Amino acid sequence: MIDLSFNDMEPDSLRVREFYLGRQPILDRNQGLFGYELLFRNAPVGPANISNDLSATAAVIAHASQLGMEKTIGDALGFVNVDADVIMSDIFSFLPREKVVLEIVNTMPATPAVLARIKELVGHGFSFALDDVTGESDTVDALLPLVEYVKMDMRNIPLSALMKVAPRFRQEKKKLVAEKVETREEFKNCLDLGFDYFQGYYFSKPVIMSGKKLSPSQLAVMELMTLVTSDADNQEIERAIKRDVSLALNLLRLVNTPAVGARQRIDSLSQAVTILGRRQLQRWLQIMLYAEPSKRGHSMTPLLMLATTRGRLLELLAAKLRPSERSAADIAFTVGIMSLMDTLFGISMTEILSQIPVNDEVADALQNRGGFYGDLLKLAECIERLEDFGDHIVPTLRDLAMSTDELVELEMAAFEWSDNVVRYAL
Incomplete structure (x- = not known):
């Protein structure tokens, strides 16, 4: 077991196994496997629960590294959520930079220090995704030049809005990722709008066809x-x-x-x-x-x-x-x-x-x-x-x-x- 501690935590406050690690597939336009988003969830099993985003991300990173990133994601890319505290920390030595994409939310304050740190990490070979984008904003404008991927949640953005913002990000040469794609219709709409990647479980839902014969x-x-x-x-x-x-x-x-x-x-x-x-x-x-x-x-x-x-x-x-x-x-x-x-x-x-x-x-x-x-x-x-x-x-x-x-x-x-x-x- 790996124990991590940071300046703002009690020495034994973080035990990396007290969480669930999920992974959601991210598919390409041909519905081939491209990557996984690694998802963290607290496991309420005792007093030593992980209580903040920094320790949550650290736990995921540490545990995945301990057991081998190849066991977690295989040949695919791994998308890991990070916040400003994580970005400013020094936990990135755990991560194989060629295998991970760091996801930042569009509501994260784009302070000069954070922007400088992201630019530094990009220079070291890390890739970033801007998550949960619903439209344009000063924060999005500030972060956009530094990210490779733009992720949009299909639950949070109507099709009409999607049709307006998707072309703008494509003009900026960003790779578009549609999240929470739950139906074949949503997949087709995003495909038509030029999205590159798709995350969600639309591919695992049965489409029952009467009279269908097996090959x-x-x-x-x-x-x-x-x-x-x-x-x-x-x-x-x-x-x-x-x-x-x-x-x-x-x-x-x-x-x-x-x-x-x-x-x-x-x-x-x-x-x-x-x-x-x-x-x-x-x-x-x-x-x-x-x-x-x-x-x-x-x-x-x-x-x-x-x-x-x-x-x-x-x-x-x-x-x-x-x-x-x-x-x-x-x-x-x-x-x-x-x-x-x-x-x-x-x-x-x-x-x-x-x-x-x-x-x-x-x-x-x-x-x-x-x-x-x-x-x-x-x-x-x-x-x-x-x-x-x-x-x-x-x-x-x-x-x-x-x-x-x-x-x-x-x-x-x-x-x-x-x-x-x-x-x-x-």
Whole structure:
């Protein structure tokens, strides 16, 4: 554990693990993954709570650095919120300047000292974003020459105002980031206005289309999953995989990722089926459902990343909470990764469950967020939407008898595992 102290704090007032660390994906115009905003939220678990923005940012920076920034953001950029106190401090030695963007709010007083410090940090290679911009102001004018990105919150600015200010910032050669994009319509509007990047969970919301059919490759994976979960023998499963050449090649690539942890390279389908076993094979088939659209030119990296992170986090949580139940972790992984299949396929979860045989616990978790696995899924969803649902985390952790320390460690492990999977799957 890292302890940080500053002149205006008591020596032991800051313990970096007493917070939740969320990350929100930032996508490019092709909906490929560009970066993550790292979000901090106080964890009210004792007297040593982090109480100000400086210590909050310091905690996020220190913990991310302690565990490795690559575990937190992988190959993407990390956007970190800072205020005037943070800017004037000397905590930037924790940060890899080429990997982070420092976000400043447009209401921050642009004093000569702050402007000089930002200019100094830019000279050292740091990038800045101006956050929550709703229009022009003296502060915006003062900060604009020093920032690379301008972020606008779709909840705080009407479309009519957006149409006026976006062109001005584009003229200034700023990269525009739309925040809180929650619908496909908002995404399209911002796309038309020339926004470069998009932050929000519009990509994870299902657009249900009646009569929608699964692609041949998705059908092949689904049929294979049915064989794997039934009593079909290994030879029958191997024959089914061989009938689809791309399926076979993709499966071999996936099972050789570092995330599998195989001691030797798996070169044949027969090896894959034998070495992995039914449960692991089912896992990689579930992941392939998300990876397939990317190979047809539709970037589904964020959905693949979200699904694999959810699946792994639920698996780790279940293993921690129910260590004596051997199947609990496997069931939890299935719940996590299947929870986004309605978005992936554009059909209702009820219809999906009519095609994929699952037990009652899994069905209850997916449809009603019920039972033990439903609680784990709700916890994962709250972490993903930290700004909106962070208040639900403490009661859920209390019910699960889990500490914030343990949650953060498992979450970081899930981030790293998911990043490895996605890097090799596409």
